[in-house]
Amino acid sequence: MPEQIMEIGLNAVIVAIVDNTPAILQTAGENDALPYGKFDPGTHRTMEEGLRELVEAQTGIRPGYVEQLYTFGDRGRMPVAGDKSPHVVSVGYLALSRFNTDQNTEIKLTNAKLRAWYDFFPWEDWRKGRPALLDETIIPHLLEWAAHPARVNRIIRGLDPLSRIRISFGLEESSWDDELVLERYEMMYAAGLLAEAVVDGRFTQENSNIIPSIAMVHDHRRILATAIARLRGKLKYRPVIFELMPETFTLFDLQQTVESIFGRAVHKQNFRRLVENAALVEPTGASQRSTGGRPAALFRFRSRILKERPAPGLKIGRR
């Protein structure tokens, strides 16, 4: 049997903060897709280099921080056309871009568009309280699905579906863990609550209960879920948040950016203290006359912290 042709793809989740909500850059066009390109070791010395170039070519954006996420290689992740199509193993990357500059820089989006990431994951945004979607549709459907063992056939290793649902959606003791984005996505996919499950042929229009949210091509929404989870985790021990901030900012700006990523409110007074005595920021001396309120002191990232401590993160508490 002849071997299949292999191809290494690169996928980029490029995050920027727009209007106090995280957004991703997408290639312009009909369907929602992540910027994608082939990795050619002839042109690029490293995959990260290839990724950076691809992002700039496709979106006009030069990302600052770039990090490899995961490599997606399952057969059938791109179920197209004839069998002769090459098998694509895709390496997902997370890239952070400073977008919310004060300088009113018109972003030249060569060939890209922006989309708020909670359009794809409305159940992940708890900033205005627990999303009604959860109790109205998602959780009932999940429980109904888990109650029919016949449908639950794909889960081999690990926990039973009901326990998974309980853990990932925080059913008891109200413990919603903001890092379990991927687990929640996968449960919903398995239960046929996402349009991708219909496209993939795992469900039909009839026996699925699609939750309103934007789907993406192939497994791109899965890659996005991985990116959100990784970013939420990373912020707790690395100061990558500043890759998304302008040069100077108020503590409230910073708080709102953090809240937008975690998708939940944090305690104002304690947040300020935690940030300040973590020595992550320093005052610039200037202050900003804000919209309705006392002027706020402006701060900048104290980048020297990187030379001082190995894991300076944002210890954010609840509420």
Add this chain to the structure above:
Amino acid sequence: MPEQIMEIGLNAVIVAIVDNTPAILQTAGENDALPYGKFDPGTHRTMEEGLRELVEAQTGIRPGYVEQLYTFGDRGRMPVAGDKSPHVVSVGYLALSRFNTDQNTEIKLTNAKLRAWYDFFPWEDWRKGRPALLDETIIPHLLEWAAHPARVNRIIRGLDPLSRIRISFGLEESSWDDELVLERYEMMYAAGLLAEAVVDGRFTQENSNIIPSIAMVHDHRRILATAIARLRGKLKYRPVIFELMPETFTLFDLQQTVESIFGRAVHKQNFRRLVENAALVEPTGASQRSTGGRPAALFRFRSRILKERPAPGLKIGRR
């Protein structure tokens, strides 16, 4: 220009505890290498499936826990023969294997050998105190290297070499961070303290100062460093330690396994308490008449914890 042929490789870091020290499985033979195989999407539905089969075929071991680490794709990571050799992008995996069974099962190592992981990283084992190697050779050589800016040419993004050394080797305020295994490896590689740097042609025998330790082929030791770092990090929020333990064990056994992975001693009394009131284990009722000492109660992993909490880890303290 014709495109290069691509190939997806799978590399496995298979960890088992042997004689209270973590060891990895290697393919038998002259040089030290990780089990390696090609990923063929025709045969295997997922990469993890391919990895599991490859591990079993090459070592006779069926790993329990398997996790993807990182994908290594830099050009020149396998600098061999003519230019027509295919470019290999390699996906590294971490696999944990229950090896230290009481049942005296003779492990049939089909085609593999075992090697303690601190043979490759002697400076990472602090169980008997701070390794003399560090102050005698490693740190002096690193500082000497960093003092010559002419040699320091490859680091583009990020911190200056001296700060990197200070952070990753915990020079001031005695803060050795046990998770920075990869950072330390990379600093030593960059400074020409590892045999790999000579093989790769970055240094000659003369201007290098090789630190005694076992080298591996290609970038395999780098993959191993990634695995150690990941495992040390993971243990803090996931109970994967039990994938390395026999069915029942004493708390001291558990402590020694934890210590062997972190490469440092932990505080005995507090460790017991932390483990017990994290509800990670339950007594079996039986006890073990130990070697010279009071018999210890035997425990087993309370696997129900997985159904109860999202991130049950080992909160181990210092010392």
Add this chain to the structure above:
DNA sequence: TCAAAAGTGTTATCCTTACACCCATGT
């Protein structure tokens, strides 16, 4: 009897969490 490991109890300290309250500005 002594060494070695098991196991318990207690306290000081730090960090998180929560609550209360005052300050400065625009409308």
Add this chain to the structure above:
DNA sequence: ACATGGGTGTAAGGATAACACTTTTGA
């Protein structure tokens, strides 16, 4: 005046870290 966000103080609670001490076995 009052709404809005900026900013400070402090006390309760919980978790960690450190220390002291008793118990049970084998040699």
